[in-house]
Amino acid sequence: MTKKRNILITEVALRDGSHAIAHQYTVDQVANIAKALDEAHVPYIEVAHGDGLAGSSLQYGLSRTDEFKLIEAAVSVCEQTKIAVLLLPGIGTIKELKQAADLGAKMARIATHVTEADVSAQHIGLAKELGMEAVGFLMMSHMAPVEKLVEQAKLMESYGADVVYVVDSAGALLPYEVRERVRALKQYLGIEIGFHGHNNLSLAMANSLVAIEEGATRIDGSVRCLGAGAGNTQTEVLVAVLDRLGIETGIDLYKIMDLAEEIVAPMLPAPQEITRDSLVLGYAGVYSSFYLHAQRAAKKLGIDARDILIELGKRKVVGGQEDMIIDVAMEIKKKREAVTR
Amino acid sequence: MSKLKVAILGSGNIGTDLMMKLERSNILQLTTMIGIDPESDGLRRAKEKGYEVIDVGIKGFLEKPELAEIVFDATSAKAHLHHAKLLKEKGKTVIDLTPAAVGALIVPPVNLGEHLEEKNVNLITCGGQATIPIVHAINRASRVEYAEIVATIASKSAGLGTRANIDEFTQTTSKGIEVIGGAKKGKAIIILNPAEPPILMRNTVYALVDEKTMNETAIIQSIQDMVATVQSYVPGYRLRTEPIIDGNKVTVFLEVEGAGDYLPKYSGNLDIMTAAAVKVAEEFAKHMLAKTV
Numbered sequence: 001m002t003k004k005r006n007i008l009i010t011e012v013a014l015r016d017g018s019h020a021i022a023h024q025y026t027v028d029q030v031a032n033i034a035k036a037l038d039e040a041h042v043p044y045i046e047v048a049h050g051d052g053l054a055g056s057s058l059q060y061g062l063s064r065t066d067e068f069k070l071i072e073a074a075v076s077v078c079e080q081t082k083i084a085v086l087l088l089p090g091i092g093t094i095k096e097l098k099q100a101a102d103l104g105a106k107m108a109r110i111a112t113h114v115t116e117a118d119v120s121a122q123h124i125g126l127a128k129e130l131g132m133e134a135v136g137f138l139m140m141s142h143m144a145p146v147e148k149l150v151e152q153a154k155l156m157e158s159y160g161a162d163v164v165y166v167v168d169s170a171g172a173l174l175p176y177e178v179r180e181r182v183r184a185l186k187q188y189l190g191i192e193i194g195f196h197g198h199n200n201l202s203l204a205m206a207n208s209l210v211a212i213e214e215g216a217t218r219i220d221g222s223v224r225c226l227g228a229g230a231g232n233t234q235t236e237v238l239v240a241v242l243d244r245l246g247i248e249t250g251i252d253l254y255k256i257m258d259l260a261e262e263i264v265a266p267m268l269p270a271p272q273e274i275t276r277d278s279l280v281l282g283y284a285g286v287y288s289s290f291y292l293h294a295q296r297a298a299k300k301l302g303i304d305a306r307d308i309l310i311e312l313g314k315r316k317v318v319g320g321q322e323d324m325i326i327d328v329a330m331e332i333k334k335k336r337e338a339v340t341r
Numbered sequence: 342m343s344k345l346k347v348a349i350l351g352s353g354n355i356g357t358d359l360m361m362k363l364e365r366s367n368i369l370q371l372t373t374m375i376g377i378d379p380e381s382d383g384l385r386r387a388k389e390k391g392y393e394v395i396d397v398g399i400k401g402f403l404e405k406p407e408l409a410e411i412v413f414d415a416t417s418a419k420a421h422l423h424h425a426k427l428l429k430e431k432g433k434t435v436i437d438l439t440p441a442a443v444g445a446l447i448v449p450p451v452n453l454g455e456h457l458e459e460k461n462v463n464l465i466t467c468g469g470q471a472t473i474p475i476v477h478a479i480n481r482a483s484r485v486e487y488a489e490i491v492a493t494i495a496s497k498s499a500g501l502g503t504r505a506n507i508d509e510f511t512q513t514t515s516k517g518i519e520v521i522g523g524a525k526k527g528k529a530i531i532i533l534n535p536a537e538p539p540i541l542m543r544n545t546v547y548a549l550v551d552e553k554t555m556n557e558t559a560i561i562q563s564i565q566d567m568v569a570t571v572q573s574y575v576p577g578y579r580l581r582t583e584p585i586i587d588g589n590k591v592t593v594f595l596e597v598e599g600a601g602d603y604l605p606k607y608s609g610n611l612d613i614m615t616a617a618a619v620k621v622a623e624e625f626a627k628h629m630l631a632k633t634v
Binding site: 058 | 531
């Protein structure tokens with residue numbers, strides 16, 4: 001039944017999409033979506049808090065439902081599809097990774113800032129020990145030059161990663177930048193290469209295609225763009241486009257379109273689109289999950305979210321530093337008041 | 342007033358910074374620097390300054406145990422397990438700066454007084470030293486149900502040990518938030534930021550307090566008092582803004598600038614460890630000297 005797949009797609013709506021709905025997933029929602037994705041023959045679904053295992057926090061937003069219940073629910077409804085989890089060392093620990101593996105997660109994606117791969121050795125090692133597929137996930141890939149990215153990816157390969165991803169967390173990479181990054185990784189690494197895009201500059205699809213042209217074989221997508229900021233590469237569209245290109249994903253196009261339209265769309269508080277604030281995430285190179293946090297801080301203090309995001313970009317803030325948002329917003333407000341006084 | 346003799350075990354960045362801080366102490370007399378690499382900058386500097394230099398590690402010190410009563414261990418968690426046993430046999434008091442956590446966990450302004458008779462104490466983590474005092478300060482004003490801390494440090498100031506076992510930081514710090522800070526539940530997050538020039542260590546403390554015991558004025562006063570106390574031994578420790586209180590949630594933004602002794606100023610995370618170690622040793626010394634009088 002399963003055809004040979006040229007590209008393996010990981011659906012991230014149940015992890016990255018958690019940001020867009022302020023981590024409010026319920027067991028029923030996750031079970032319904034996961035079941036439909038399994039029936040559409042999606043190879044992998046990532047399930048976790050938006051910031052990975054143990055991400056539920058005041059810093060990033062508290063999960064409505066314990067993520068392990070969500071993982072358990074997804075595993076229980078999937079016959080073919082494998083469940084993946086994300087872990088950011090410094091937030092999650094090997095304890096949560098073991099717990100996820102016990103519940104049946106088969107793939108561990110270990111994410112670090114693009115220059116900090118050496119904090120992932122322990123977690124990648126454990127994932128392999130637990131018999132999981134291990135993926136190194138180099139976030140904010142736009143913030144480091146190509147040589148640095150290669151050096152860090154090689155570290156992850158040396159720890160035992162089966163795949164390394166170029167992760168465009170800010171949706172800031174331009175197609176030529178994706179091309180040179182994936183090309184270099186293909187040249188210097190012996191493992192599979194993946195690409196995770198965000199659509200803040202409306203380039204997620206173009207960038208995914210460029211990555212595939214350069215040899216990437218793992219691509220992340222989210223149905224209805226359900227991901228942080230303007231969302232990710234839209235899975236159902238990606239499946240259709242790859243089909244037109246003669247690239248086999250093994251995913252049933254009608255079924256993935258149906259689940260996007262009938263299950264995911266009605267669940268969204270608002271359609272995922274490129275707003276001025278999400279555009280600025282990509283333009284300023286800021287972590288996409290800052291989106292809602294910056295909008296909330298802006299509203300509270302009566303300032304423009306774009307000013308906060310631009311300033312965060314200038315300060316080279318990295319993923320996970322959500323506490324900088326309110327800090328910077330307060331500084332901007334103070335400066336304004338000093339000027340108008 | 343007579344001084345108490347101390348030694349530093351480990352001649353890396355932390356040990357060398359400690360050496361420079363100890364020069365200013367009125368109560369502690371650094372006699373010895375113990376390392377394993379005679380070519381290391383730390384041992385070279387110690388020699389220039391006229392301290393006894395041991396370059397064969399702990400065994401050299403065990404042959405001359407009269408050199409110090411208090412030993413600072415600035416090596417690694419693994420090495421400390423070995424050192425702790427040997428130093429205990431010699432009856433030495435050990436201040437452990439590694440994450441080994443063999444002895445009682447100490448945050449000087451919170452629980453040092455209860456542990457002055459201990460022979461081995463541990464300083465938890467840099468994030469713990471920076472944030473547990475604040476959790477405690479909030480908790481003594483209004484009961485803390487949940488406390489969460491986020492420590493952001495410059496990539497350059499995170500050593501290989503920290504990187505290879507980053508889980509140790511989150512786990513040990515959360516334990517400290519509960520056991521010493523007094524929060525019913527604790528959580529810790531650490532973030533490495535590679536920006537150039539390197540950023541100062543930043544810490545954010547979030548606390549959810551029991552609504553029935555919420556006392557805004559008392560919380561703010563308690564935090565300010567605590568910041569002043571920590572500043573007495575870590576001069577670069579400060580609030581970035583006034584604490585924010587929103588319902589029962591208290592948010593405190595802190596930054597720690599190092600004294601710039603041996604380590605660069607941005608590495609407030611390392612400075613707060615060496616400064617706390619000196620503070621602990623001074624209190625131990627006062628206690629020991631008082632007993633001998």
